Amino acid sequence: MPIQVANRRRSAVSLTRAFPGAHVIDVTSKAGEPWVRLSPFYPHGGVPVPRTPGVTSQSVEGIWQALKVFETADVDPGKLDVTTMTGLNRTVRTNGPVRGHRDGLYGDRLLTYPTARRRIYLPAYRWVLENKTTGLVEQLRHLAGEHDVVLLDYTTIGDINDCRTPLSHAALICLYVQDQWPEEDH
Known part of the structure; x- marks a missing residue:
């Protein structure tokens, strides 16, 4: 499933050039419905x-x-x-x-x-992801099965151990959709 993350601040032209034919989906708190529901700021x-x-x-x-x-x-x-x-x-x-x-x-x-x-x-x-946005996660899986998908976020770091910048929730969505969720500390 080809899902990638790109910075929301990139221009539409830049995104189209870098990811031709991809579904580009903003998942930040500035996104429209329904994708804004994947923002960690969304009040579920x-x-x-x-x-x-x-x-x-x-x-x-x-x-x-x-x-x-x-x-x-x-x-x-x-x-x-x-x-x-x-x-x-x-x-x-x-x-x-x-x-x-x-x-x-x-x-x-x-x-x-x-x-x-x-x-x-x-x-x-x-x-x-498991209790409030399951329908959106399934939509992403479906879209990724047909086309490339690019999720927009303000940060793009998905490495849980890289603390130089905030963690990208879009990168976490990618990992979750692809059944590669990072190990949690219980």
């Missing part, structure tokens, strides 16, 4: 917060931001309830350097960035 609701039994979030990004711990700010449970796809990010400019991600909303352990990806982000995003 009911997304279980890893290592926090009984607590859910509106979105995957809400979980990621809520569990982030800074030099001057601990977890922010309010991020779990955000339904607007905006106002989710918590920044070093406001809160100082990131110390890690809390291992669950009430956990006492801070996780390193790569461990947090495996223990928080991957399980939360996989849950959305």
